[in-house]
Amino acid sequence: MASKVSDWVERIKDRKFKHFKESYEHEKEKIEEAMGKPRITITVEMPEGYRGQEKDFRELETDKEFLDEVEKLVKKELERKRKNRHSEE
Amino acid sequence: MDSSYLIYVLVYLLTIFLALSETLPVSVSALVGALFMAWFGINGGLFTYEEAFSFIDLKLTILLLGIMIVVEVASRSGIFRLISLYTTKLVGNSPRKLFITLCFLSAAASLFLSDIAAFLMVSATAVTISKFLGYDPRPFLISAALMINLGGTGVLIGSVSNMIIGLNAGMSFTEFAEYLLPCELSLWVLTTAILYFYFRDRLQGTPREIQYDVWASIEDRGAVFRSALILGALIIFFVMGDTIGAPTEAVAIGCAVIALATSGYDPRDVFSRLDWETIFFVIGFLFVVRGLERTGVLQEFSSWIMGLASGSVLIITVLMLFLSGIVSIFLANIAVALTFVPTVKLLDVANKKPIWSALVLGTNLGGATMPVSSVVLVMALGVLKQEGISIDLGEVTRIGFITSMIQMVYAAIYLIFYFRLVI
Numbered sequence: 130m131a132s133k134v135s136d137w138v139e140r141i142k143d144r145k146f147k148h149f150k151e152s153y154e155h156e157k158e159k160i161e162e163a164m165g166k167p168r169i170t171i172t173v174e175m176p177e178g179y180r181g182q183e184k185d186f187r188e189l190e191t192d193k194e195f196l197d198e199v200e201k202l203v204k205k206e207l208e209r210k211r212k213n214r215h216s217e218e
Numbered sequence: 219m220d221s222s223y224l225i226y227v228l229v230y231l232l233t234i235f236l237a238l239s240e241t242l243p244v245s246v247s248a249l250v251g252a253l254f255m256a257w258f259g260i261n262g263g264l265f266t267y268e269e270a271f272s273f274i275d276l277k278l279t280i281l282l283l284g285i286m287i288v289v290e291v292a293s294r295s296g297i298f299r300l301i302s303l304y305t306t307k308l309v310g311n312s313p314r315k316l317f318i319t320l321c322f323l324s325a326a327a328s329l330f331l332s333d334i335a336a337f338l339m340v341s342a343t344a345v346t347i348s349k350f351l352g353y354d355p356r357p358f359l360i361s362a363a364l365m366i367n368l369g370g371t372g373v374l375i376g377s378v379s380n381m382i383i384g385l386n387a388g389m390s391f392t393e394f395a396e397y398l399l400p401c402e403l404s405l406w407v408l409t410t411a412i413l414y415f416y417f418r419d420r421l422q423g424t425p426r427e428i429q430y431d432v433w434a435s436i437e438d439r440g441a442v443f444r445s446a447l448i449l450g451a452l453i454i455f456f457v458m459g460d461t462i463g464a465p466t467e468a469v470a471i472g473c474a475v476i477a478l479a480t481s482g483y484d485p486r487d488v489f490s491r492l493d494w495e496t497i498f499f500v501i502g503f504l505f506v507v508r509g510l511e512r513t514g515v516l517q518e519f520s521s522w523i524m525g526l527a528s529g530s531v532l533i534i535t536v537l538m539l540f541l542s543g544i545v546s547i548f549l550a551n552i553a554v555a556l557t558f559v560p561t562v563k564l565l566d567v568a569n570k571k572p573i574w575s576a577l578v579l580g581t582n583l584g585g586a587t588m589p590v591s592s593v594v595l596v597m598a599l600g601v602l603k604q605e606g607i608s609i610d611l612g613e614v615t616r617i618g619f620i621t622s623m624i625q626m627v628y629a630a631i632y633l634i635f636y637f638r639l640v641i
Contacts, residue, residue, distance in 0.1 A: 135611065141240055141590055146600025149334065153601060156342035159299055163435035164350060164428065 223513035226264070229254045230510050233503065234549060244550065245495045248502025255509035264512050273508035274501060277467045281381050282500065284470025286492045289335050291477040292449055294488070295441035298327065298339040303432040306347055311425035313353045317361065317417070320344050321410040324362040325402075328369025329376050330453070332493065336366045337594045341601050349605075351426050356602065356609055357417035361410075363598040364621055367586035368409055371579060372402030374466060375456070378496055379555035379581040384466075386559045387574040391456040391466055397575045401632040408628060409621055416617055441481065448477045496552070503556050511560045520564035532639040534565065535572040536630050542580030543626050547591050551581040572637040579629040587622040589614050 158168055175186045189195045233251025237244045259265050292298065302323065309319040320340060327336040344358040370376030374384040374394040384394050414421075436442055455462070455469040464472075478485055510516060527533035538558070546554045555577065562573050586592040589599060589611060595618065602609050634640055 137590075141596060143600070144240065144243075145593065145596045146604070149338070149597050149600065150604065152338055153342060153604070156299060156338055157346055159296065159435040160303065160342050160346045163303060163432055164346065164430040165434075166350075 222262070223264075223515065225258050225262070226255065226510055226513045227515060229258065230506055233506050234553065237499075237503075237553065238549065243495065245498035245502065248499045248506065250502075252502040252505035255506045259509045259512070264509065270505075273505045275385075275504055277465075278382060278385055278504075279497065279501065280471050281375075281385065281467035282378065282497055283492070284467065284472075284474040285375050285381075286332070286497075287474035287488060288448060288452055288470070288477050289331055290488050290491050291474075291481045291483060292445035293335055293338075294481070294483060295438065295445040296436045297442045297445045297449070298331070298335070299343070299435055300432055300442060301327075302339050302343040303430070303435065306343055307430065307432060311351055311428060313348075313351070313421040313423050313425070314414070314418075316347070316351075316353075317358060317421050318410060318414065320358055321361050321365045321413060322406060324365035325369035325406045328366040329373050330449070333366050333370060333377065333594045334493070334597065336369065337363060337597050340366070341598065345601060345605060347428075350428060351423065353423045354420050355605065355607060357413075357420050359598045359601060360595075360609075360614060360617065361413045361417065363592065363594040364413065364586050364618065365406070365409060366594045367592050368402070368405055368583065368621075368625065371405070371582040372399035375470070377551070377582060378500065379551045380578055382500070382552065382555040383559060383574060383578050383581070386563065387570070389574065390460045392460060394578075397571060397636070398578055401579065401629060401636070404632070405625055405628060409625060412621055412624060413617070416620070444480055445477075448473055448480070451476075499550075500552060500556070503553055507556045507560065516557075516560045517564050520561045523561070524566060529567070531567055531569060531572060531637075532634065534567065535576045535633050535637070535639060538562070538573050539576035539580045539630055539633065540626065542577050543584030543622070546581050546584030547587040547622075549591075551585045554584075555581050569637075572633055572639060575637070576629075576633055579633070580626070583622055583625045583629060586618050587615075588618060592618070 161168060175183065179186065229251055232254070233247055236242050236247035236250060241247070242250065256270055260267055260270065305319060305323050306316060309315050320343075324336060324340045327339050331339065340362045341359060344362055345355045348355040348358050370380060372395060374380055374389065374391050380394070389397075433439070452469065452473040455464060455473070456466060458464075459466060459469060478488065481488075507516075523534060523537060527537055542554050542558055558577050558581075562570060562577060565573065567573065584591070586595060589595045595614065599609065599611075599614070
């Protein structure tokens with residue numbers, strides 16, 4: 130019974146939050162920007178030759194390990210640009 | 219009441235069941251109910267096709283649309299974000315100070331904004347700043363949701379249920395505030411104290427220095443100033459409504475038109491962001507209630523209340539407060555307001571002001587008792603999930619229940635003394 134109530138609450142929550150999510154993300158982005166923490170959104174298409182792995186591909190969006198790797202890549206790229214700028218100066 | 223009217227009662231109950239169980243979206247549930255009511259009502263001779271059109275409350279719809287447009291235009295300018303960031307910057311980084319400030323900011327925002335708009339303004343700030351400072355966002359977010367639920371109580375435009383009750387009671391903006399704002403303001407202090415006491419152990423952390431430019435979040439400063447002017451004008455005209463003879467809905471739609479004309483935003487974008495779900499729910503559910511009213515069921519309900527209270531305004535007021543409050547735990551407060559409004563109108567009592575005020579307080583305060591009974595609590599749970607933060611649903615219910623019950627008892631005492639019902 131308790132789990133049924135919990136599932137019902139979860140379903141209502143997800144449905145109602147769905148419409149709010151976009152506005153919330155937009156507001157958060159603006160506030161983070163004001164606090165000196167800008168963010169970017171990149172659209173990545175599924176590469177060719179991975180047919181049948183659509184689910185695996187979509188799950189990357191929330192995969193912590195994958196996101197950590199992306200963060201490392203961003204740091205590496207920013208470091209490279211910083212070094213290039215210093216050498217130009 | 220004739221037993222043939224049972225079908226109309228069933229239509230009403232079906233509408234509630236569909237909306238409550240979320241079998242259909244709430245707006246569609248109400249429209250399905252209205253469709254059935256129209257079909258049975260017209261074919262059964264309860265009302266004519268022409269009479270059915272009078273079931274749509276044009277004044278209420280215009281008031282809702284006007285307020286929604288003004289808020290949407292202002293929201294796009296970023297003015298609410300600016301206020302939120304300024305306030306939190308002013309107060310500093312101490313978790314306890316930040317908590318109290320966010321509680322008051324949430325309640326204040328909800329006075330003039332819809333619950334969802336107020337929560338959007340506060341939640342993004344609360345989550346971002348608390349995470350940035352390394353504080354637990356849960357107390358901030360849950361308290362903000364509870365304060366927003368409370369915050370709309372004292373003014374006519376604070377919530378949709380207030381607009382429904384206020385317009386039907388014939389209360390002006392100032393009259394509404396005169397009766398209910400003192401109660402709301404004292405409840406802000408009381409509720410913040412309860413929430414602070416409840417969460418005090420979790421409001422820990424070493425204040426960290428953060429520097430941010432609040433204007434960096436704004437794209438067009440001119441839009442912010444224009445929005446501030448229109449919001450200011452809206453409030454001034456609402457307050458002066460009695461003196462200048464401008465009804466509330468006329469002020470709302472007038473300001474909405476000026477906001478649209480001066481904002482430079484594409485009106486199609488603005489219109490697409492309005493809360494049509496609420497508008498259609500109000501239209502549909504009101505139709506069902508007006509149909510039900512024709513059967514005499516609500517007259518019987520009204521007589522039952524009169525009998526139960528032996529005609530005493532004191533007992534009716536307290537009964538209305540708790541009855542509407544308890545029903546609001548399970549049912550959307552808009553539906554409760556729409557159902558109870560004709561019931562109060564039919565009461566054979568000379569002074570209905572305390573009863574109208576009890577209905578406002580009951581529908582607003584009862585709404586945050588359980589997570590699913592309050593839209594903002596649902597949003598708070600959604601935001602926490604989105605941020606990957608778990609929360610115990612039982613705890614949310616517990617704190618919602620505690621605050622609602624204390625608020626209701628306080629509201630009963632307030633009504634008794636404010637309207638001198640004991641003498």
